[in-house]
Amino acid sequence: MRLWQVFIKSIREQKRDLWVVGLSLAFAPLFVFIYWLMTGGTGTTAYHVLVINQDVPVAVDALKVTAGEDIVTRLQNLKYQNGSPLLKVHLEMDRFRAEQKLRNRNAAALIIIPADFSAKLMAFNDGEVAANAELTFVGDLTNPLYTVADVMVMTVTDTYIQDVTAAPRPVSLVEIPLGGSAARSEFENYVPGLLVLAIILMVFQAAMTPARDIESGVLRRLRLTPLTSFDYLGGISLWLGLVSIIAVVLTFVAAIALGFRSQGVLLPAVVITIITSLSIIGIGLLVACFSKSVSQAFVIANFPLGFLMFLTGAAFPMPRFHLFTVFGHEFALADLLPPTHAVIALNKIFTLGAGWKDIIFETAALILLSLLYFGIGVRLYQKTQMGIVKHLS
Amino acid sequence: MPPTVLHTERLSKSFGDIKAVDALSLQVHEGEILGFLGPNGAGKTTAISMMCGLLKPDAGQVFIHGKPVIGMRTLVGVCPQENILWEKLTALEQLEFIGSLYGMRPKTARRRDAVLLEELGLSNKADQLAGKLFGGMKRRLNLALALVHDPEILFLDEPESGLDPQSRVLVREYIRSLSKRKTIILSLTGRRLRE
Ligand SMILES: Nc1ncnc2c1ncn2[C@@H]1O[C@H](COP(=O)(O)OP(=O)(O)OP(=O)(O)O)[C@@H](O)[C@H]1O
Numbered sequence A: 001m002r003l004w005q006v007f008i009k010s011i012r013e014q015k016r017d018l019w020v021v022g023l024s025l026a027f028a029p030l031f032v033f034i035y036w037l038m039t040g041g042t043g044t045t046a047y048h049v050l051v052i053n054q055d056v057p058v059a060v061d062a063l064k065v066t067a068g069e070d071i072v073t074r075l076q077n078l079k080y081q082n083g084s085p086l087l088k089v090h091l092e093m094d095r096f097r098a099e100q101k102l103r104n105r106n107a108a109a110l111i112i113i114p115a116d117f118s119a120k121l122m123a124f125n126d127g128e129v130a131a132n133a134e135l136t137f138v139g140d141l142t143n144p145l146y147t148v149a150d151v152m153v154m155t156v157t158d159t160y161i162q163d164v165t166a167a168p169r170p171v172s173l174v175e176i177p178l179g180g181s182a183a184r185s186e187f188e189n190y191v192p193g194l195l196v197l198a199i200i201l202m203v204f205q206a207a208m209t210p211a212r213d214i215e216s217g218v219l220r221r222l223r224l225t226p227l228t229s230f231d232y233l234g235g236i237s238l239w240l241g242l243v244s245i246i247a248v249v250l251t252f253v254a255a256i257a258l259g260f261r262s263q264g265v266l267l268p269a270v271v272i273t274i275i276t277s278l279s280i281i282g283i284g285l286l287v288a289c290f291s292k293s294v295s296q297a298f299v300i301a302n303f304p305l306g307f308l309m310f311l312t313g314a315a316f317p318m319p320r321f322h323l324f325t326v327f328g329h330e331f332a333l334a335d336l337l338p339p340t341h342a343v344i345a346l347n348k349i350f351t352l353g354a355g356w357k358d359i360i361f362e363t364a365a366l367i368l369l370s371l372l373y374f375g376i377g378v379r380l381y382q383k384t385q386m387g388i389v390k391h392l393s
Numbered sequence B: 001m002p003p004t005v006l007h008t009e010r011l012s013k014s015f016g017d018i019k020a021v022d023a024l025s026l027q028v029h030e031g032e033i034l035g036f037l038g039p040n041g042a043g044k045t046t047a048i049s050m051m052c053g054l055l056k057p058d059a060g061q062v063f064i065h066g067k068p069v070i071g072m073r074t075l076v077g078v079c080p081q082e083n084i085l086w087e088k089l090t091a092l093e094q095l096e097f098i099g100s101l102y103g104m105r106p107k108t109a110r111r112r113d114a115v116l117l118e119e120l121g122l123s124n125k126a127d128q129l130a131g132k133l134f135g136g137m138k139r140r141l142n143l144a145l146a147l148v149h150d151p152e153i154l155f156l157d158e159p160e161s162g163l164d165p166q167s168r169v170l171v172r173e174y175i176r177s178l179s180k181r182k183t184i185i186l187s188l189t190g191r192r193l194r195e
């Protein structure tokens, strides 16, 4: 019952500080919006490609062969499943200016179609096996966008050449998409991580709320009352849990509004969210233990935030630093951070359409780790801030 | 002689090199007022914090009705030296909150809070956020919060500091009236000895 009183009191106080709560709630949906912009406003990245088409069409009998133009058209027609273009093709005349654009990263790749392109293809078709046209690719090899654009363009030209020359091939390539991933846009693949990010960002609230009670001294008053630390921390956690859920819901709604489609069922996702927030509350309590004031808590909270955001794969996919293998599961450094498992679980649910039985391992790891983090946070807070203490803060 | 309410045995506390309280032994009887007088930094706040069971002494013990203070803390009320208030709660809301933590029924608490606010001249500020109150009013609310659960022993750490002359008279009269029903331990800075 006292736990409930603390919860109600927290709601009352925060209601009068609405803009602070509002700002922290707006943070994660803002991230969703930024990621949406980053993926081209369509949820998919369009790669900018420059083409210098020097090809001179040739006429064979009544037929006009325009291989260069055909390739440009095919590049322009390359689409994601949702219909938005994969490549933005810009026709260039001058190689020097085009390379300038590559250097400034205004485009990812430059393709130069030679003047004898159509002619050589026709010659090959007429049986001249040695005919060879040189298609040139120019790009900054350190630019990851170049690699992607390069592969796309090469595939398109290769397919085209195969089509017009009808040359037989010993190998054909087959692509099998995992789960619903074929129909997913790049933006959609970021969303599960961003939902976890929404919870991670609550580390500020989780650190500043208890720190406020330390700074203002009210904890000293509370310690004299029969309020137990269980009731006090439970009341605060209830409030923080509520805010976390609201943050995730807002983030989810923002993602849906920008074109996100969920593949799986919602209930496991909600449960994952709630458990994850427990670990973040634990970390917040730890931060509060080392802070004398709200502003200090804010500064210190940035450190766990950085780790949680970038190591867990919430902000974007990270390489895993492999540690050891148990029961066929590879363990990495980031596996010690509860949100890592939440990101994987939500990815399975939302992108691959997984249900409970597919996320047993992640859920178990998440529960264990979250309870551990929460337990450590609560214990340290009790020891340093509650009961009879060695130093009055 | 009335029974002993509180006694301490050689209470000591140091902060680094500073010996804030050194082997303090005392007895307070029911209905007594005990005053700690001393200049700034003499250790008054430290002594009070140990006696009410907030601060752990380096050595020595505190007893209330012969039992260690830690289990008897509901019998004490503390009015701290600095105002400790919930800035974002109204005067009435924080009195009610504290009351609920002591397990008071809402009805009893409401009656009690109304009386406290009346006695301390805060009736018309009941619905004002504590953060918006003027200094003297905050001071009086700070005192009211110590009294919600009608404690038997009252610790007042410099209750008159930060009060305008008018409020000071009100508070002093109020403490005097309380002393008929309660055991009071208060601290005052040295320069007020004359008063
Ligand atoms: N948490 C603490 N850490 C370090 N030193 C402390 C701490 N609390 C008190 N002190 C020191 O202990 C001594 C006694 O402090 P205390 O606050 O008990 O004195 P006081 O009589 O209440 O003074 P004042 O009239 O200023 O309130 C002072 O020298 C103070 O600096």
Ligand SMILES: [Mg+2]
Pocket (backbone or CB within 6 Å): B044, B045, B046, B081, B157
């Ligand atoms: Mg003092």
